[in-house]
Amino acid sequence: MTAPRPAGRLDRAGSAGTAPFTIRTPRIVAARRLHRRRERDSARRFLVEGPQAVREALATPGVVREVFTTVTGADRYGDLIAAATAAGITVSPVTDEALAALTDTVTPQGVVAVGVHLDVPLATALRRVPALVAVLAEVRDPGNAGTILRTADAAGAAVVVFAGAAVDPYNGKCVRASAGSLFHVDVVRAADPAGCLDTLRATGLRVLAATGHGETDLDDLADAGALAAPTAWLFGTEAHGLPADLAARADARVRVPLHGRAESLNLAAAAAVCLYTSARAQRPGRAQRPGKPAR
Secondary structure (H helix, E strand, O other): OOOOOOOOOOOOOOOOOOOOEOOOOHHHHHHHHHHOHHHHHHHOEEEEEOHHHHHHHHOOOOOEEEEEEOHHHHHHOHHHHHHHHHOOOEEEEEOHHHHHHHOOOOOOOOEEEEEEOOOOOHHHHHOOOOOEEEEEEOOOOHHHHHHHHHHHHHHOOOEEEEEOOOOOOOOHHHHHHHOOHHHOOEEEEEOOHHHHHHHHHHOOOEEEEEOOOOOEEHHHHHHOOOOOOOEEEEEOEOOOEOOHHHHHHOOEEEEOOOOOOOOOOOHHHHHHHHHHHHHHHHOOOOOOOOOOOOO
16 A cells, blocks of 8 residues: 655645646646736735745635645645645646746745735725824835835834835735745735825824935924824835925925935835834834734
8 A cells, every 4th residue: 555645745646636837728828827916906916925825815714716736845845845736726736947937036945835916905904093104105016115115014013005006016026035924914916106195194193205305304303292192104205306396285294314325214214114114103102903914
């Protein structure tokens, strides 16, 4: 009698005794299309690459639809394969070439998942009465956007809004840069940035625009106790900053003080300073943050 294979392992013929999927297998062909935003938006699905992101996706019920892994990947990340199997999620063995086609990194890590879009309407996200919100207005660099999403999550923000012509939050680089935080917060896609700011303000959030030329100093706001109230931080692009009309809609335009000789901070660093300064100010009296995003 053949000994049972341990949970989380694939043999060379795959978990169901079939040959591993190749780059020409229809399911791989369909998944590869998700590298294009048009296809992601049409299917409302996206690719989740790497063990950390896949682990966080699997911990979010209803997100993952399928997991692709090589034999080596299954051996290395047996806990992920076991978790997916236990949840009734299809785990499909693939060749190294097929897995490489599903990724856009130089060195694939052996596991990729297909997930469903999880963004929610702004009104749904605001039902949680968030104390801290990050709004990415027209931010188009996926690395910056994903890093800010990760930082917002770490600082305790409950909502991250991708406003206007901002990058797709399901862009592969953005997903990787978020390091799993995409699955921890309410992600909102708002086509109208101005309308988004009006809605945030109408629900009791103070809107602060982060800009290097702001008339208000961040330290002065903190010292005055003005950051303890529920706040939405508005961030613009690395190259051009915030559009003037959006900056004008904010309750204040805030600059991060530069105490050394550096000319400026990059976008992700400035966002981290602003979000953490607000998080610190809100800590003593803020209500406990809800534990689950509003899906």
